Amino acid sequence: MDDQKKVTELYHTLHSHLPSEPALRVKTIQSLLVEKGLIQEATIDSWVQAYSEDIGPRRGAEVIAKAWLEPDFKQALLADAAQAVDELGLMGKAVGHLKAVENTDAVHNMVVCTLCSCYPFALLGIAPDWYKKAAYRSRAVREPRQVLREFGVELADEITVRVYDSTAELRYLVIPQRPAGTEDFTAAQLADLVTRNAMIGTQRELSVEVA
Numbered sequence: 015m016d017d018q019k020k021v022t023e024l025y026h027t028l029h030s031h032l033p034s035e036p037a038l039r040v041k042t043i044q045s046l047l048v049e050k051g052l053i054q055e056a057t058i059d060s061w062v063q064a065y066s067e068d069i070g071p072r073r074g075a076e077v078i079a080k081a082w083l084e085p086d087f088k089q090a091l092l093a094d095a096a097q098a099v100d101e102l103g104l105m106g107k108a109v110g111h112l113k114a115v116e117n118t119d120a121v122h123n124m125v126v127c128t129l130c131s132c133y134p135f136a137l138l139g140i141a142p143d144w145y146k147k148a149a150y151r152s153r154a155v156r157e158p159r160q161v162l163r164e165f166g167v168e169l170a171d172e173i174t175v176r177v178y179d180s181t182a183e184l185r186y187l188v189i190p191q192r193p194a195g196t197e198d199f200t201a202a203q204l205a206d207l208v209t210r211n212a213m214i215g216t217q218r219e220l221s222v223e224v225a
């Protein structure tokens with residue numbers, strides 16, 4: 015093998031193992047925080063574990079099911095979602111303020127973070143990749159109906175689309191419409207119907223078929 019080939023091969027080997035630049039930065043910040051005694055490795059590990067394994071959209075789904083079943087809770091959720099959810103012991107300090115926005119026959123709500131990826135982690139877990147992509151972040155505000163169509167949501171013209179732009183201070187949770195034919199469902203059965211995308215607003219109709 016000639017030298018040039020060797021160099022090319024080495025280059026590719028290195029690049030397939032080196033983390034991308036943001037990942038490197040995160041690792042550096044983490045190392046510094048640990049080194050300066052500001053945070054412990056174990057704390058970081060437990061946060062990663064909590065948000066990737068223990069906390070997921072099921073939490074949000076339970077909140078939605080409760081809102082469908084209990085009008086008082088729904089009113090409290092719409093009035094001050096952070097407080098209502100905090101009273102369920104779900105919120106912790108990780109979310110900041112939260113606003114719940116309700117879909118109706120006339121309105122469809124959709125959530126984006128145009129700046130980065132602000133998301134109600136404590137209720138929905140880790141954000142999906144598409145939520146963080148520049149395409150979604152810019153197009154959700156420019157052409158929400160087209161984006162929704164790509165997610166399989168065909169909205170009638172008379173339905174108003176409201177797009178909410180999240181920030182670190184204020185995040186949003188969409189309350190989807192309760193599907194017909196679920197009058198006898200328990201809270202757990204209702205929660206089974208609520209998907210992550212429905213709570214972001216990239217899905218509108220919920221299926222009553224439980225997987």
Ligand code: FE
Pocket residue numbers: 127129130131132133180181182
């Ligand atoms: Fe953000």
